[in-house]
Amino acid sequence: MENRGLSDWTGDTGGLETVARSTLQEQIYQQLRNRIMSGFFQPGQALSTRSVAEAVGVSVMPVRDALRRLEVENALVVGHNRTLEVPRLDAATLQEISTMRVALEGIAVTRALPFIDEDDVAALKELCSAMHEAIQAGDIDRYLEANWAFHNQIYQRAAATILLSTIESLWLRMGPYFRLTATDHTHLDNAMIIHQEILDALKKGDAVAARDGIVADIEAAGRDLSAWLAQQNVQPAAAQ
Numbered sequence: 001m002e003n004r005g006l007s008d009w010t011g012d013t014g015g016l017e018t019v020a021r022s023t024l025q026e027q028i029y030q031q032l033r034n035r036i037m038s039g040f041f042q043p044g045q046a047l048s049t050r051s052v053a054e055a056v057g058v059s060v061m062p063v064r065d066a067l068r069r070l071e072v073e074n075a076l077v078v079g080h081n082r083t084l085e086v087p088r089l090d091a092a093t094l095q096e097i098s099t100m101r102v103a104l105e106g107i108a109v110t111r112a113l114p115f116i117d118e119d120d121v122a123a124l125k126e127l128c129s130a131m132h133e134a135i136q137a138g139d140i141d142r143y144l145e146a147n148w149a150f151h152n153q154i155y156q157r158a159a160a161t162i163l164l165s166t167i168e169s170l171w172l173r174m175g176p177y178f179r180l181t182a183t184d185h186t187h188l189d190n191a192m193i194i195h196q197e198i199l200d201a202l203k204k205g206d207a208v209a210a211r212d213g214i215v216a217d218i219e220a221a222g223r224d225l226s227a228w229l230a231q232q233n234v235q236p237a238a239a240q
Helices: 024-037 049-056 060-072 091-115 118-137 140-156 161-181 185-204 207-231
Strands: none
Touching (some): 024 060, 024 161, 049 060, 091 207, 118 140, 118 185, 140 185, 161 207, 185 207
């Protein structure tokens, strides 16, 4: 599997697409935001205004505005040479985020379940298939994108704007770390088992099992990330 390094983000497009000239800032902002949540960028990876502008085919002004919005959300922080980069988090902060995710995403799936219909189940099944195929193909980007889409498909049905916004803010902080576990076949195999258990629970209308599945998914990721951090010679600095 290919795993991007922590060097500055220059020529790599990170899955960004060319955008139309209307509402440029919003389109660029949403693309970057979704890709940070999906784990397209790693902790410490710099996002140059010029490089992003070249990737999406626009001038630097709307890109600068979009990056500034992400900085306000703490999705990006000022790094070396005043360039914005994906924040590095320490083990304690990652644990705090995981604890908050357990509480909030547990609420979200419980609230969402009564509104999950056959179309949602079909979409979730397709996303599970997409994750499985991505793992087999060694396509980390596709796996991470489908993983966020799977969770988002569920949480959107909770129809709780503030709750979803808070969950997204946590994924903005945590998402970049998901790539660090996406090369671990044991982690991915376990994640697929849990995703299937969540899907089965939603099919049955079993709120307890669905919540247990979400919690198991979050806690498994937390354990694997904690183990990864412990193996590093130098602990990442806390986010600014």
